[in-house]
Each structure stands twice: as structure tokens, then as C-alpha cells.
Amino acid sequence: MRRTVLRLLGPIALVLVIADVIMGLFVTPPDVVQGEIVRLVYIHPALAWVALYVAFGMAALCSVLYLWPRTRSMTFDYLAAAAVEVGVVFTILTLITGSIWGRTTWGVWWTWDARLTSTALLAVMFMGYLALRRVPADPHVRARRCAVVALFAAVDVPIVHFSVIWWQTLHQGATVLNSNLSPTIHGSMAWTLLLSFVAFTAAYAWMVIARYRIEVIRHSGDTQELDAAVEARKAEGVAL
Amino acid sequence: MSYVIAGYTITLVTLGAYTLSLIVRLRKMRALGRKNKS
Secondary structure, eight states: HHHHHHHHHHHHHHHHHHHHHHHHIIIIIOOOTBBGGGGGGGGGHHIIOOOOOOOIIHHHHHHHHHHGGGGGGGHHHHHHHHHHHHHHHHHHHHHHHHHHHHHHHHHHSSOOHHHHHHHHHHHHHHHHHHHHHHHHHHHHHHHHHHHHHHHHHTTTTHHHHHHHHOOOOSSSSOSSSSSTTTOOOOOHHHHHHHHHHHHHHHHHHHHHHHHHHHHHHHHHHHHHHHHHHHHHHHTTOOOO | HHHHHHHHHHHHHHHHHHHHHHHHHHHHHHHHHHHOOO
8 A cells, every 4th residue: 555655656746746837837827916927836835835844844853853862763864864855956946936036026036135045044054964964974973963953954944934024025925824814816826826735745755755765775785784794793703 | 938937947857857866866776785685
């Protein structure tokens, strides 16, 4: 059952993303104020949702579970690594699509707006996390260091979320999850927006599973080598 | 509309390329794993 779901996840995500693109480009109407550029709403917020809340949220949760002595397991370290790598890809795409949107609505590719700056900072911090993973160290030492860095970087996630409320920003506030909980988007536009969230979340899930498997196979090789080395040392008569 | 097409193209090409890289890496790792076992 689990295997079937995992095998179907990739094709399902692909179909959902294709459906989102078709709906976003050809079915939904242009906006009264923004015109055709509003079609970016069917990719940009979903990319941001996956990057900020799903990927980095999962990385933070897995880091806590790794640091907590009762739940400490390398599985959580591998899951956090997978989530961060995929999250960085989604964050960079969020910044690029946001920049394109900004060029047409604000007239500039980039501005040091609180939302934009805090998102860029988040991307840089999690790139630092990925760099830290490449520093040679004992697996548990590396996992502990990375978990601490992930938690430190994750502090920026609520800052990104509330930046449009705390500071005067060019970036607009929430469209769906606003303070009144009354979405300012309706009809086919609202459904396509919802579809984009489901599609990119499914794509993210497939990517994280694939990346997690790579991490597990890579480190199972390390474990086999370590076991072989321990056996060799035992055979030499060294007490271990 | 050209900005919209650019945004969609960059997103889809990047996600597609990243997905392909994951598939290639996974296959390589599985092949290495099988080699190590044998």
C-alpha cells in the first residue's frame, strides 16, 4: 500500500502541476487591476508556501526531534537535510518569480523590502546549512551542528511571515489567510490558487522522499565500510 | 504576458532539472549499493 502510494506520488504531482499551469495560463481570467501578470499568483505563493512553511518547518521539526535525546535518530537528520535542500530550490524560485512580479508592479527587480530581505536571508542561511553538511565530521557531530543551525535559521520563518504586518512593506499582505480569514480571491482564480498549493506540495513530497532515499543509501555505504573496518580490527586482535 | 511566461518557464525548467538530478543520483546510489553488497 505504502509503496503504491509512493510510486503514484510522482505521476500525481506531475499531473497536478500540469493542470495548475493549464488553469493558470489559459483558463483563469486576467485581473481587473493587474491584468495578465496576476497569473504569477498560481506559482509564486505556492512556491513560497512549500519553501517557508512546509520545507523549513519540516527541517525545524526534524532538528528538534534529533536534538531531543528520546527521539534522537539519524532518520531525522537525513529528513532535515532532504527538506532543506528541496526548500532552498523552492526559496530561490520564490525570489525569482517574486522579482519578475515586482518588476511589472513596482518597476524594480529588487528592493530592500522587509519581506524580500528576510526571505533572501532565509535562503542564504539554509545554503549555509547545506555547506555545513559538507564539512567532514563524525555523523552525529555533524547532525547536531546542522540541527542547531537549522533551528537558528528557522527563527527567520515567522519574521518572513509577519514582516508585512510588523513593517511598512511594498509586498502585499495575505490574500487567503488574512486577519479576517476572508479570502480576497474568488471563483476559478481561488480554485486554481488552491490547486497550485496542492500541486507544489505533492511535488515537494516526492522530491523529499527521493532525496531522503539518496541520503540513506549514501550513509548505509559509510556504515558498511565502518563495520568492515571494525571487523578487520577485531580480526587483528584489537579490543574495540 | 512575456514576464508571466518567463516566470512559468524558469519555475518548470528548474523543478524539472532538479527532479532529473534526483532521479540520476538515486539510480547511481542504488547501483553503488548493489555493487557494494556483491
